[in-house]
Amino acid sequence: MPIDARLLSGVTILAAVVEHGSFTRAATLLGLSPSGVSRAISRLEARMAVRLIARSTRALKLTAEGSRLYEMAAPHLAAIEEAATAASRDASEVTGLLRVSVAAAFARHVLSSRLPEFARRYPAVDLHISQHSDTGDLNADGVDVAVRFGAQPSSSMISRRLLETRVLTVASPAYLEKFGRPAHPSELTNHNCLQFVDPQSGRPFEWEFQRAGETLPVSTVGKQTFSDVDTKIGACLAGGGVTQALAISVQEELRRGTLVDLFPEWPGETFPLYIVWPSRKFTPLKVEKFVEFCVEAAEEIT
Numbered sequence: 143m144p145i146d147a148r149l150l151s152g153v154t155i156l157a158a159v160v161e162h163g164s165f166t167r168a169a170t171l172l173g174l175s176p177s178g179v180s181r182a183i184s185r186l187e188a189r190m191a192v193r194l195i196a197r198s199t200r201a202l203k204l205t206a207e208g209s210r211l212y213e214m215a216a217p218h219l220a221a222i223e224e225a226a227t228a229a230s231r232d233a234s235e236v237t238g239l240l241r242v243s244v245a246a247a248f249a250r251h252v253l254s255s256r257l258p259e260f261a262r263r264y265p266a267v268d269l270h271i272s273q274h275s276d277t278g279d280l281n282a283d284g285v286d287v288a289v290r291f292g293a294q295p296s297s298s299m300i301s302r303r304l305l306e307t308r309v310l311t312v313a314s315p316a317y318l319e320k321f322g323r324p325a326h327p328s329e330l331t332n333h334n335c336l337q338f339v340d341p342q343s344g345r346p347f348e349w350e351f352q353r354a355g356e357t358l359p360v361s362t363v364g365k366q367t368f369s370d371v372d373t374k375i376g377a378c379l380a381g382g383g384v385t386q387a388l389a390i391s392v393q394e395e396l397r398r399g400t401l402v403d404l405f406p407e408w409p410g411e412t413f414p415l416y417i418v419w420p421s422r423k424f425t426p427l428k429v430e431k432f433v434e435f436c437v438e439a440a441e442e443i444t
Contacts, residue, residue: 152186153215155179156194160212164202237266240428243274243288246371247391248304248415253289256439263435267428280420287419287429289436291388292342299418300425302433304440306412308389311349312401316381324384327351327360327405334383335362339369349386352410388413390443415440 158168158179165176165183172179187194194208204212244253249271260269274283280299294301311327324330330349337346346367351358364383368374371391378385379400387401395401417436419429 149186149189152182152189153211154219155182156186156208157212157216157219159183159195159202160204235266236264236428236431238426238428239268239270240432241270241272241284241286242432243272243280243283243285243290245289245291245415246273247291247388248289249273251390251393252439252443253436256435260432260435264428264431267431269432280418286426287417287432289415289417291413291415292340293414294416294418298421300421301416301418302437304415304417304436305390305443306414308409309386309411309413310389310392310396311351311384311386311404311408312378312392312396313384313404314379314381314401315399317378317383318402320381323402324404327358327408330360330362330384333362334366335364336374336377336383336385337362337364337367338371338374338386339367341369347386350411351405351408353408354410357410358408390415 155168155172155174158172159165162168162171165179168174169176169179174182183195190207190211192207193205194211196203196205257269260267272285274285274288280286280288289304311330313323321333324333327349335349339345340347349360349362351360366374366377366382368377371387374385375387375392375395377383378387379395384404392401396403417433419425419433
């Protein structure tokens with residue numbers, strides 16, 4: 143059944159009057175005159191043979207029939223607006239300032255080499271990249287979208303998992319030559335273990351090992367605790383101790399032999415990486431395209 147354009151127009155004008163509280167404000171929004179809005183409402187009332195708005199010199203008030211019509215029609219009007227917006231966004235150019243916070247490991251080892259391709263695809267986007275806490279509020283930090291390690295707490299954010307990276311236990315050949323290589327994770331209690339602070343709890347991460355359904359927690363101690371991954375890995379490379387690191391962060395060092403994976407037979411522990419952005423009625427197109435780009439980048443390395 144075809145849509146009656148005049149009926150749809152009248153209901154749209156009624157919704158604007160209700161939502162903006164007066165004929166004058168609705169008229170400004172719709173690009174009409176106040177008298178034009180008033181006549182449109184009168185035509186709608188005449189067509190429906192019911193009074194929709196009780197007019198007075200002080201205020202406008204919906205009648206019971208007007209209230210019922212608005213409550214039933216408003217969701218459909220919103221759906222039409224959403225569909226029109228989505229269609230126009232598909233054809234629009236991706237533009238504007240995009241502020242992203244990206245976990246250092248993902249930025250350095252995955253994203254940075256691919257940024258020229260992002261610039262080629264979306265030359266009108268001004269991309270600002272920073273690092274913030276994995277637990278910070280995006281709106282408070284002035285960030286449009288973030289890439290974060292670790293499980294994301296339920297919130298008003300939308301999250302999508304990009305990848306899972308293995309947690310490796312590594313040491314430098316110089317350290318192993320001096321202190322010996324542990325044959326089993328339980329032997330780490332005899333080694334200086336470089337600790338890393340969990341940004342969500344403020345305490346050092348606990349060490350555990352997994353294989354074939356078996357989980358082995360190990361209580362480790364160390365004289366140095368870090369909140370910066372690069373400094374911790376640098377200390378490990380210099381022979382300062384044993385540490386746990388994400389595979390994504392130390393692939394090159396393992397390939398060159400400057401770090402050694404101590405327990406490849408315990409491959410089960412992994413750590414997730416998520417991309418998150420604020421939940422809104424309409425996600426900006428520049429955010430959607432950055433999310434898609436990060437998903438592509440993650441798929442290339444998994």
